[in-house]
Amino acid sequence: MAKPTIVDIAKLAGVSTATVSRALREPHMLAPDTLKRVQDVMAQQHYIYNAMAGDFSRRKSSVLGLFMPTAESAKISGTAIALQEVVGSHGFPIIISNTLFDEQLEREQIIKCRERSLSGMFFVGCMLENEPMIFNLAKDELPAFFLWDTLDDTSYNYVGFDNFDACYRMTRYLIDLGHKDIAFVGAMAQHVRRVYKRQSGYRQAMRDAGLNIHQGYIQDALPGLEFGKAEMKTFLSMPNPPTAIFFASDMLAIGALSACREAGIRVPEDISIAGFDNIEFAEHVYPGLTTVNVPAAEMGRIAGQCMIDILRHKKRGPFQYKLPVEIMARGTCAPPKGNCRV
Amino acid sequence: MAKPTIVDIAKLAGVSTATVSRALREPHMLAPDTLKRVQDVMAQQHYIYNAMAGDFSRRKSSVLGLFMPTAESAKISGTAIALQEVVGSHGFPIIISNTLFDEQLEREQIIKCRERSLSGMFFVGCMLENEPMIFNLAKDELPAFFLWDTLDDTSYNYVGFDNFDACYRMTRYLIDLGHKDIAFVGAMAQHVRRVYKRQSGYRQAMRDAGLNIHQGYIQDALPGLEFGKAEMKTFLSMPNPPTAIFFASDMLAIGALSACREAGIRVPEDISIAGFDNIEFAEHVYPGLTTVNVPAAEMGRIAGQCMIDILRHKKRGPFQYKLPVEIMARGTCAPPKGNCRV
DNA sequence: GAAAAAAATGTAATCGTTTACATAGAAAGA
C-alpha cells in the first residue's frame, strides 16, 4: 500500500481524522484508550507524519531561519550550534543562511524565507542596507530575534552585548598599559552595525584620553586570518607603526600574530595585539591572545529559548538581553617599549 | 486585501491558474506577452509565492538536508559552507542538523527530515549504529550523498577521500623520519567509520613497518582542543612516552601543542606531533602543524553540484569521487631525539 | 435524578499550488 495518511489511520482505528490529528499534536485532549488505539495503528502502519501538509494547512511552517554572515567565524558558529540545540530539542528544524556579507544575497535569501512562511527568524546582525526591510519583517510578519548586538528600539527582541562599550573598554585597557599610538582594524565596518559600533567605541576611548588617531590607524579588512596577516604587514611597513593594534576579531588578530612571527617582531615586547571574540584558539596560540570574550553560546541558547516561549504563547516579549563581556588579559598586550609606568 | 494567491493573479491577468503557475516555474512555456502580463500583475500586487503550498502539492519539499556531527569542526563547516553556496545559488535552502555524535539525536533528526520529504540529503558520515537505516533511506526514499569518506558499495553517491590511506601515509611519514614509538589518537573511532578507518590505516602502517604498538598508544578522545590537551598530558606522564603522536584531527593536535608548551616540552625537538584536516589555523600555530589536508570545500561543492544535477534530471549517478589528500609537512614533526638518520 | 458543565469526538470546509488531460488556434505538410 502507498504511504498511509491520517485518513487511513482514522479508518483503521475507527475514529475521525480530527482525532488522529489530535493524537499527533494534542494527545492530552484524547481519552487514554483512544490515544493508545490510534498510536498502535500508527505504529503498525509505519505512519509518517506529513509535515508539508501540516504546515500548509496551518499556514505556517514549523521551520525557523537563522541568518548569519559566515559559519567561518568559529564564534558565530558557536551561537548557531547552541541555538540549534535548543530549538531542535523542541522539534524545530532550522534553515541556516550564510549571507557571506553580501547584501544582495542576503535579500534573496530573505525572500526565499518569506516564501516558506517560517515561524521565526534569527539574525546575527545583517547588512546595513537591509536593516529597514528586516525590521519591517520583524514588526509585521513574524517573530524575529537579533543577536550579537543591542538595539535602541525596545520593540524588537534582542540578545546581545554592547559592542561600543566592549571596544571602549579594551581600548582603555591598552591606554592604561601606556599605549598612545593605538590602531584599530575592523571588518566590514561600513556594512555591519556591530563592527561600526566597535570602531566608534575605540574612537571614543581615544578621544576621551586625549589621544590622536594617526593617519592610517583605522583600517578595514575582510574577515579571515589571511587578511589579518596582510593588515599587520601594512602596519609594520609604516614609518610610524602603532605600539598596539586592536583587531575587531580574533581571526584577524591571530593572522597578525603570525605575520609578526614571520617578520621577527616580538609580541608583546615590540608590539601589543588585542583581539575580539575569544575563540577557543585564542588561549592556545602563543602568546595567549588578549581579547574580549563574547558569550556566543549563551546568546544562542537564550534566543532559542525565548523564541520557543513566544511560539508556544508562553511569553510575549519583546525580550531584551544585554549580556556582559569580559576582557581576557593574556599574553599579547604589555606596556609599550621604553615605557615603565607600572 | 489579504495576501494575493495565484488565483487572484490569474483573475487580474485574465489567465488561468495553470498559466500563473507556469509563469513561475516554466516561463519558457508561455507566450512572451502573456508572461509579461502575468509578471506585471505579480509585481504590482506584491505577490509572494507560497512555497508550502507548492511543496505540498508537488509532494516533495524543495529543501535539502545536511547531517554533520558538529559545526565546531572548522573543516566540516568548510564543507557545509561550500555546499550551501552551491545549492543556495540554485534556490535550494538547506536544513543543517548537528548530530553532536549522538546516535539517538541523529535518528530523531532523520525522522524529522523524513516527515518533511526533503528532496535530498547529505551526510558527513553518520553514527555507525544508524548506517543501515540511512543506507536504506538512500536506496529507497531520496537522493543522498555521503561525504568525507569513500564507500565500497558502488550504488551510493559519495564524495570523499581514502581515510585509511591518508593515515597510512602520514604514519609512514613519521616512520620514515625515524620514529618507532608512534601513538594515535582518534575521536569516536568506535562510532564513526571514517575515524575507525584512520586508526586502521595507522595500525597497518605500523604493522607493515614491523613496529610495535605499545600499550596505551592508541587512544580515543572526544573532539575538541581541550581533549587533545588532556590526551597529551596523559602521554607525557607515561613511563615510556611515544616519540611521535598522530592526532586524527587538528583540534586535538593543537590542544596537544598547547599542553607541550605548558609542560616545557619542545616540539618537534622532544616530541613530534601530527594532525589531520589542515584547518586554517594549522599553519598559523607555532611551529606550523604537520597535518593531512582534507579538500573540505571541494567535497561540498562537488556534492552540491551533483545533487542539483540529479534533481534537475540532468544526470543520474551514482556519483563517486575519491579526492586526493596531501600531507602538509610543516614544523611539528622531525626525527626523534638521538636519531640522526637523515 | 435532572440540569448544567465539561470532556471527548466527529463533520467537513479549507489552505494555494500543481499537473494530467482537454481544447483551441496556428503552423506545417499533403
Place this chain on the structure above:
DNA sequence: TCTTTCTATGTAAACGATTACATTTTTTTC
C-alpha cells in the same frame, strides 16, 4: 484545402493535514 502536428492555454481534481463548529458522552452539581 484538409489533415496533421505544435504551441499556448484552460479545466478541475488532487495533495493531507487542521480546526471551527457541532454533536455526543461523561461528569458534576444541587
